[in-house]
Amino acid sequence: MALSRVSGFHVCSARQCTEVARWAVIWRNPRIHQAREKTWLACEGHKEFLAEFVALRGFPYRIVPVSELGEPVGQSAKQVDPRSLTAEERKIFEGGV
Numbered sequence: 001m002a003l004s005r006v007s008g009f010h011v012c013s014a015r016q017c018t019e020v021a022r023w024a025v026i027w028r029n030p031r032i033h034q035a036r037e038k039t040w041l042a043c044e045g046h047k048e049f050l051a052e053f054v055a056l057r058g059f060p061y062r063i064v065p066v067s068e069l070g071e072p073v074g075q076s077a078k079q080v081d082p083r084s085l086t087a088e089e090r091k092i093f094e095g096g097v
């Protein structure tokens with residue numbers, strides 16, 4: 001059976017947002033860490049907002065689909081709002097882990 005693993009969901013990193021994250025803004029601050037990257041997760045609505053925040057500071061960044069990240073991050077800090085999930089995802093969510 002292929003359906004044995006439910007890995008949970010990524011949640012948007014924006015303050016007080018609990019929407020499911022579809023994007024990751026990966027950035028770094030060259031003045032502090034040359035190589036170490038930070039990852040911010042973003043829902044559809046916060047993608048531009050978070051990218052702009054980083055861009056305004058002149059930090060290099062890139063945006064990748066969350067599916068490229070592998071394991072979920074950030075879900076221990078807050079729970080995803082089930083309303084932001086697709087019907088199919090909600091089924092997995094409500095099925096529990």
Ligand SMILES: [Zn+2]
Nearest residue numbers: 012017043046
């Ligand atoms: Zn958000």
